Amino acid sequence: MKHRRLLVLAGVIGAIALVASLSVAAASSNRPARVQQAAAVAAPKVPNAAALRKKYGGQKITFVGDSVGNGHVRDVALAKRFTKDTGIKVSVTPHPAASDAAYSQLARAFSSKSSSIDVAMIDVVWPGAFAPYLVDLKPKLGKQSKLHAAGIVANDTINGKLVAMPWFGDYGILYYRTDLLKKYGYKAPPTTWADLFKMAKKIQDGEQKSNPNFAGFVFQGNSYEGLTCNALEWIASAGGGHMIDNGKATINNPKAITILDALRAQVGKTTPRGVTSYQEDQTEHAFDSGDAAFARNWPYQYGIGATAGSKVKGKFSVTVLPHGAAGKPVGTVGGWQLAVSKYSKHKDATIEFVRYMTSPAVEKFDAITNSNVPTIASVAKDKAVVKTNPYLKPAIASVARVTRPAKFLKTHYNEASKVIYQGINQILNGTPAKNVLPGVQSKLNQILKQK
């Protein structure tokens, strides 16, 4: 009888746990999914499918793809279409959400010469590091690569080898609530950081009366690669250089100190104290739940907020990021490429998959369903694409791009970026910039000296 009571209690606890976890899961899935949209716009058909089926049908390849926003949904839709048309089975695995963690995942696979990954999403700063492990795509895809932006193709060409095909571009932009700007008497979005902080404070004070979770400005402040992108925008737009210029670390300068301290002062004021744990998904969630007036994020967020069912649909717009008093607006170059592992057992079939994914038809699909920035000029000018992606309008798309210092750091990029984002995270968490930047600069110079 002692056992019976034990079993009954265990059953009750199990039932409660099951109900609790199911309700949590249901509650968290209320964010607008673009599954309907992705299905409504069908994935483009694969050209030359019959020939591909004859040659490679039945082969299995693994694609390590996106996990931020609805990237995985997009990947699965495209992979399914490719499998249906050509008979090449593509299995999609999302990579870790933090870019530096995704880097480690690929590093582990390459260092163990694993054939478990055939094609992977490569961040714009990784071609230099992974070049020895990737297949040269120039023989088979060189012609198609000429359709893409020359700058990105050059970024993906290491020592004459085209190690990755450009897939979608990215740059930082400012999201803002048009309805709240109107409500508080502002006619236009802010152009300088000082303006942004002022407007954010006024709107936050007003909105917090009814919504205590409301924040003026949200961005990515966690100790990860995304913070390096945000910080580069702050520093470069304030005239503080590009962290590493001409092969030497320049991050420790007065303009950088000023802008970083300005942002540090906002944490806990117009930016939630927890912003130092925010990555892209937390920023998007805060803005799309109506809990933020301004947000810095990549263009992918646009599509999620504009879907039917989103709390901010029709109430927000985008513009270029603000600049410091002595600078100009900039956006950090992001964007992803597709690369084929040289340890893959099905290189040719994989290259055909990459050919499909980086074709104009699929880039148009990506842009319309997931607001991914196309890397093909003709797609970026397409009327349907510009309609669903207002940030492609020349006024915004022509913002000056700044690149992270990957070309000076090559295989040590991850290590150097870690020094940067750990330092900036420390500053945001309360340490004055002048106490942190000298150490960051000397460590960066040490890493630059290693070859």
Add this chain to the structure above:
Amino acid sequence: MSSVATPAPAPRRPRRRRTKLQRRQTRLAWLLLIPSLAVVALVAIYPLGKTVYQSFTNQQFLAGITPTKWIGLDNYHQIWHDPAWKHAVILTLKFTVITVSFEFVLGLIIALVVNSSFKGRGVMRAVMLVPWAIPTVVAAQIWKWMLDDTFGVVNDFGVRVHVLSHSQAWISNPSTSLGAVCAVDIWKTTPFVALLLLAGLQVIPSDLYEAADVDGASKLQQFWRITLPLLKPAILVTLIFRTLDALRVFDIFAVFFGNRLDTQTMAIYIQSATVGDGNVGLGAAASVFMFLIIALFVVIYVTFMRVNEE
């Protein structure tokens, strides 16, 4: 040789020439042991040896680009002079001392309570193990959401009952981050400590307590004079387990803080150097340092145990 048995005046040393039976048994013992020893050598000694060897080289994760060569004690110099490593060691020691002491005291109290008879004791023993049964990364992620400063349950509740003046960023704020992570680890591991101590308590015969009652000893005297001394072996085993686990802590810090600099433990420093930076040689050297620190604790504990037994 006389076959008459004569009583020997004192026990003599075993004869060097063993009988055939003894030699056969020794050979059998070795044959049976060799498979286990081989597995241990492969799984434990080979990686340890390889790590020590790698710590003297500049081995990289992506070894295709930088050739590996012997660099002697360079890695050790670098770590010795790295303020981040010193910080990691101190943080890990702080974490160990805080969590092990709290877990020990709370675990002992819980074990004593659950050892006495009351209605529902069996159920209580099962329920108290639930925190420990949840995988650490799952529990850490759940607590991370609960402690969130915007939508976390803890802050919401605290503000409502006026215990907190406003939402606290428990995890992001450097002054509360260590407290937050210690609290979650204590919540998670106290049941384990309680379980080990409970096992030790159940071995103590109850007639000792009855005799003490007859002699007029108070409950407190019984605790200090009977329970604690007889519990010492279990306490030592528990402390060794917990201390070694706490010195190697990784998962809860990784989920809470990720790559943050001021919250790196020794294990996180090593993982960050090995996989994040790709500097396997440096990570190996740091691992050797960590191994020595842990070995120091083991030596202290074992000496304490041996002193105690005598």
